[in-house]
Amino acid sequence: MSTTAPTSSLPLFDDRVLADPYPTYEALRNTGPAVHLEKYDVWAIARHADLAAILKAPDTFGSEAGIALTALANRQILASTVLASDGTVHTKLRRVLSQQLAPRAMKSLTHRVTSRAERLVETYTASGRFDAVGLARHMVCDTVMELMGLPEADRELMLDGAAATFDVFGPANDRYQQALPLASRMVDMLHKHLTREAVAPESWMGAIFQAVDAGQIEESDAVPLASAYTAAGIDTTVLGLTDTLVQLARHPEQWQLLRRDPLRWAAPAFHESLRLEAPIQGFGRLLTKPASIDGVHLDEGEQVWLLYGSAGRDPQQWGHDADTFTIQRPRSDRHLAFGGGPHLCAGIPLAELQARSVLRALAAHCSHLTLDGEPVRVLNNLLRGYSSAPITVELSPRTSASAARTAETCQQGPVT
Ligand code: HEM
Numbered sequence: 444m445s446t447t448a449p450t451s452s453l454p455l456f457d458d459r460v461l462a463d464p465y466p467t468y469e470a471l472r473n474t475g476p477a478v479h480l481e482k483y484d485v486w487a488i489a490r491h492a493d494l495a496a497i498l499k500a501p502d503t504f505g506s507e508a509g510i511a512l513t514a515l516a517n518r519q520i521l522a523s524t525v526l527a528s529d530g531t532v533h534t535k536l537r538r539v540l541s542q543q544l545a546p547r548a549m550k551s552l553t554h555r556v557t558s559r560a561e562r563l564v565e566t567y568t569a570s571g572r573f574d575a576v577g578l579a580r581h582m583v584c585d586t587v588m589e590l591m592g593l594p595e596a597d598r599e600l601m602l603d604g605a606a607a608t609f610d611v612f613g614p615a616n617d618r619y620q621q622a623l624p625l626a627s628r629m630v631d632m633l634h635k636h637l638t639r640e641a642v643a644p645e646s647w648m649g650a651i652f653q654a655v656d657a658g659q660i661e662e663s664d665a666v667p668l669a670s671a672y673t674a675a676g677i678d679t680t681v682l683g684l685t686d687t688l689v690q691l692a693r694h695p696e697q698w699q700l701l702r703r704d705p706l707r708w709a710a711p712a713f714h715e716s717l718r719l720e721a722p723i724q725g726f727g728r729l730l731t732k733p734a735s736i737d738g739v740h741l742d743e744g745e746q747v748w749l750l751y752g753s754a755g756r757d758p759q760q761w762g763h764d765a766d767t768f769t770i771q772r773p774r775s776d777r778h779l780a781f782g783g784g785p786h787l788c789a790g791i792p793l794a795e796l797q798a799r800s801v802l803r804a805l806a807a808h809c810s811h812l813t814l815d816g817e818p819v820r821v822l823n824n825l826l827r828g829y830s831s832a833p834i835t836v837e838l839s840p841r842t843s844a845s846a847a848r849t850a851e852t853c854q855q856g857p858v859t
Pocket of ligand 1: 506527537540544671672673675676677679680683717723726751779780781783785786787789790791793794
């Protein structure tokens with residue numbers, strides 16, 4: 444380690460910082476391109492440009508044995524996953540997922556996902572008040588669990604297990620210790636349900652078994668690979684979608700803009716929210732050879748922590764209004780909340796499809812969204828988001844009229 448390199452005693456994973464990490468991120472961005480965090484013996488990368496460059500250099504900054512902060516998580520819990528692999532092993536695993544998650548595959552899902560969004564939005568908004576987290580969880584869990592071929596009864600276990608898995612990426616603090624048993628219960632559940640006998644051949648898991656049969660991957664790769672769908676694909680989208688709804692409720696003029704042209708603005712609104720509040724705040728990489736990060740020398744074997752949540756607020760990249768939510772921001776989809784390089788999120792088309800569908804259904808139904816009290820933040824070593832976010836809605840005149848007509852018809856009895 445270079446002796447002149449910037450160091451910091453900032454407690455990145457303490458509750459106080461997790462509750463509002465942005466002053467800490469700003470301090471790290473101002474301190475240097477790579478800042479050694481003494482408490483965790485890891486180098487924080489907080490600036491957008493440095494982070495983007497590291498993501499594109501996987502031969503120097505490896506994911507295997509470096510994606511999480513503890514050896515237990517890297518070597519046991521995450522071993523054989525697509526996230527924690529490099530080179531040809533990563534390419535082999537990723538190819539199997541890509542077939543299921545590619546934009547082409549989304550075409551056949553579009554009708555199912557949009558119908559689900561319309562049905563759920565109608566149900567959740569009917570009383571004029573709903574929890575955005577409840578709606579987002581219902582939408583995302585039902586979609587992913589159906590695609591995986593998992594029973595709906597395990598929805599809560601899946602949600603708790605996914606959040607716990609992300610806690611396990613962090614340092615060995617109390618949150619990590621409490622998460623370990625939950626994360627392994629989820630793995631047990633996946634092993635129990637995702638068997639050849641239980642899953643439909645046309646499900647995502649069926650496709651993974653077909654890849655095993657075709658000799659593309661080993662049998663032992665199958666369940667770890669499936670955990671990429673369940674851990675990476677559920678909480679992230681729930682938190683991102685919830686935050687989008689919260690931001691739109693906080694900024695009524697942005698909601699009106701979206702409502703006037705949902706086809707145009709639904710996706711930018713989702714991306715702007717991901718830029719501002721990245722659902723995954725950070726991931727690690729291990730140096731497989733020495734490297735210089737904008738003049739700071741790092742040795743082979745050192746670890747960097749990529750602060751996606753900080754990159755989205757970097758004024759060097761986003762300008763003086765980097766902390767402001769504005770869905771008209773040019774190129775807001777260039778954020779790093781989905782990572783980048785070979786590990787770029789494989790689920791972007793599915794996350795976008797679900798978010799667009801919910802936002803468009805809401806735009807068709809609701810003229811106004813308002814926060815009904817402060818959303819409750821959940822603290823996690825990696826994730827950022829809410830555990831509840833109450834929202835009140837005013838139904839749009841067309842929806843109100845059709846609801847009133849339905850009520851009238853019901854009172855008059857069926858038309859003969
Ligand atoms: C808003 C929603 C989402 C966010 C913010 C998100 C974020 C991320 C990030 C930051 C990475 C990069 C990891 C790294 O740097 O090493 C990643 C990778 C990944 N994501 Fe997502 N994700 C989302 C949704 C999804 C969905 C819906 C799925 C699938 C059902 C998914 C599957 C994956 C997989 C398989 C990887 C690993 C890719 C690889 O290592 O090659 N994600 N995601």
